[in-house]
Amino acid sequence: MAPRTTTSYLNATQLAARGWTPAMIRDFLGRPDRTEFVPRFRRAAPTLLFALARVQAAERAPTFAPRRDLAARRSAISKQAADRRRVEVLRLMAADEIPIPRLAPDVLADRAVRHREPRNSIDAAKADSNTLNRWKVNYLRHHLTHYDSMLEGLFGQIGRAAAEKLLRRRALEAIAKTYPDLLDECQRQLRISERRG
Numbered sequence: 583m584a585p586r587t588t589t590s591y592l593n594a595t596q597l598a599a600r601g602w603t604p605a606m607i608r609d610f611l612g613r614p615d616r617t618e619f620v621p622r623f624r625r626a627a628p629t630l631l632f633a634l635a636r637v638q639a640a641e642r643a644p645t646f647a648p649r650r651d652l653a654a655r656r657s658a659i660s661k662q663a664a665d666r667r668r669v670e671v672l673r674l675m676a677a678d679e680i681p682i683p684r685l686a687p688d689v690l691a692d693r694a695v696r697h698r699e700p701r702n703s704i705d706a707a708k709a710d711s712n713t714l715n716r717w718k719v720n721y722l723r724h725h726l727t728h729y730d731s732m733l734e735g736l737f738g739q740i741g742r743a744a745a746e747k748l749l750r751r752r753a754l755e756a757i758a759k760t761y762p763d764l765l766d767e768c769q770r771q772l773r774i775s776e777r778r779g
Contacts, residue, residue: 591616591631600641601650607632609649610640672745680753682722682760690761694721715767722757722764723750750775 592600597607614630640646685693694717695709709717751772758768 590634592634592637593629593631597632597637600637601654603653606646606649606653610643610646611636668744672748676748676752680749680756682756684760687763690718690721693725694718697721697725712767715764716771718761719754719757719764719767719771722761723753747775 594602594604594607602610611632615633615636616631617628618631619628620626691714694714698717698721754768754772758765
């Protein structure tokens with residue numbers, strides 16, 4: 583193995599920490615001084631390395647500081663816009679009503695069992711109460727609310743994960759309010775959801 587040279591190099595991540603963008607790297611530095619393959623990931627793209635002396639010289643150029651400042655402002659504006667979109671998605675989720683229809687206990691049990699095991703005819707009376715309650719809550723959450731359609735409307739949006747968590751909490755709270763006998767199962771599912779993060 584050849585000895586490493588004493589010349590210091592910076593990769594793209596290290597340059598980004600110094601305020602460089604990919605466009606700035608292309609415009610100010612051009613081609614890398616060296617490329618290096620990561621031994622564990624041979625098929626990955628090589629790491630582009632730029633000589634520290636060349637980076638420092640580019641940073642002293644009169645056109646560099648204004649360009650870095652512009653990139654920082656654009657990044658801050660972009661982050662603010664993303665935060666606004668995230669807050670708006672959460673506001674819409676919090677404002678949307680989640681109506682839960684009231685079904686007779688035996689009807690709910692039969693529908694929940696059929697939903698869980700559509701191909702097998704399982705008698706609701708034969709399922710243990712904890713399992714049946716879990717099936718009931720899942721049936722109510724996914725089939726008698728517009729929970730899934732609301733989540734589909736968020737696909738690819740900023741704040742989707744937080745909105746999904748809020749919507750799940752609100753749906754489970756609405757189910758527990760409408761069906762007090764399912765309160766324990768709703769709380770159990772909420773605890774599991776909270777642990778997942």
